[in-house]
Amino acid sequence: MTGASETEASRRSDRRDGAESTRTAVVFEYSQTGQLIESVDALVAPLVAANWQVRRVRVEPASPFPFPWPVTRFFGAFPACVDEECTVALSTPAEQLRSEPGELVLFAYQVWYLAPSLPARTLLTRHREIFAERDVVTVVACRNMWYSAAGEVHRRLTAVGARTVGAVAAIDTRPQAITLVTTLRWLLLGRREGALFGRAGVGTDELSRLAALGAEISATKSSDDLATVLRDADAAPVVPLLAAADLLAGSVFRRWGAGIRRASEYGIAARVAALTAFVGSLGVAIAVGFPALALARLLGRERFDRVVGTRLDRVLGRSAMSVGASS
Ligand SMILES: Cc1cc2nc3c(=O)[nH]c(=O)nc-3n(C[C@H](O)[C@H](O)[C@H](O)COP(=O)(O)O)c2cc1C
Known part of the structure; x- marks a missing residue:
């Protein structure tokens, strides 16, 4: 992990006149393949365009997980993933793992075995101060099963005194049987595209939805407004x-x-x-x-x-x- 991991490119200065205050946000995100980053990009681009100051922090494990996953590593990770006490060492510089009062925190995570991924859980458990007394929006991008993981995230955020504003969920919207095949092909063989069953993961339909949601979020002036937008837009649709x-x-x-x-x-x-x-x-x-x-x-x-x-x-x-x- 280098200093460049805190993406300064997404910082924008406030060009609005004094009538409106700049809204600031910090995003914490880890991604193996870039899918989660792509989802966050779609969501926050309208915020940046509307002159929000958005600081993005890449969370990286000290020992990277393999990709594609050898089968034994993939199933071998299961017991740790479902152990709520299990975390991993992170290599992200400590000074980046912070949030400021008034900054909206976006906690972006993926799901590993129906639980938040190990790097994501580590952030929640070992860096609680990021979330304490902050307004937090969770953003999950995964195959399609995020409900138990969101439960663990909710419990942890509540325990550290975060104010949860709402949740955004982006999934692979294709039929369950197809996503089972394409996700395993992607994770175990590294092939996201495929002639037979098509592309794995969060698709363009979901990215467009996130972009539209981001545009609505960008117009909000407070976390109360934001909570209403997320609820009314059904930002985390339940199947x-x-x-x-x-x-x-x-x-x-x-x-x-x-x-x-x-x-x-x-x-x-x-x-x-x-x-x-x-x-x-x-x-x-x-x-x-x-x-x-x-x-x-x-x-x-x-x-x-x-x-x-x-x-x-x-x-x-x-x-x-x-x-x-x-x-
Ligand atoms: C070990 C492992 C377990 C996973 N388990 C789930 C799961 O239970 N539910 C789900 O919807 N997606 C699951 N996924 C898919 C991930 O949530 C995610 O979509 C994928 O790994 C790509 O994320 P990333 O490249 O942004 O890290 C799993 C992925 C891995 C590597």
């Missing part, structure tokens, strides 16, 4: 079926993670056996559990969505969650 699968799997993942960590105490063979059992159960859950849940939603549509909405309200600490997106 009930995915949310249900995510919340169910989220707690199961944490139990599997704890089991694998316990097994690891008995040596490498026990760890490999436990991890293999997990991967097998994941395959069964995808092949059987997800279709069963889809059937349950088909049969109990409104009731299903209501139950999911209530559960999400609790997990995300919201009083009125909109459950409007299609599945």
Whole structure:
């Protein structure tokens, strides 16, 4: 990580006359492939164009994670990812890991195994002062399952005294089965494009939505305005079926993670056996559990969505969650 990681190019001086005050924001972002950065670019470009001062800080782990991921590293990372106590060393200079009073904090993260990625979680746990007493907007860009991760982020932000203004979520909007194939192809083989199933990840539809959202955000004068914009624009659309699968799997993942960590105490063979059992159960859950849940939603549509909405309200600490997106 170099000093250039704090992207000064996105700083703009306030050219407005004295009637309006400049709004300032700081974005904390880590990205392996650049997807999260691209999503944040789309969101904040209208802010910069409207003369907001936006400081962007690249968060980097001291030991970079591999990309593409060797299969064993990819599944081997699972127990750490679902362990809420697990963090990694960061190489970002300490003086960049700060925020100023009055600065809006944008916490951008991706999801690893239904939890905030390890570098993102590290920022939340080891650099709490960034968020304490600040207005925070969370921005997640991932395949499509961000609900449990957002729950962990919400709990941590609340615990350090952050004022959560709202959330933005950008996902791969294509069908679940296709994104499963394209995401694995991308992460394990490094091939984001593909003739058969198309491009993996957050697509141009979502980037356009983020840009339109950014334009609305740029006109806000206060965090209260901003919260209203995020809510009215449905900035983090909920897909009930995915949310249900995510919340169910989220707690199961944490139990599997704890089991694998316990097994690891008995040596490498026990760890490999436990991890293999997990991967097998994941395959069964995808092949059987997800279709069963889809059937349950088909049969109990409104009731299903209501139950999911209530559960999400609790997990995300919201009083009125909109459950409007299609599945
Ligand atoms: C180890 C690992 C686990 C992941 N788990 C999930 C997940 O549970 N849900 C999800 O929607 N995306 C998941 N993803 C996809 C990431 O959230 C993200 O979209 C992708 O890694 C690209 O992000 P980046 O290049 O901006 O870091 C996972 C990626 C990795 C590397």
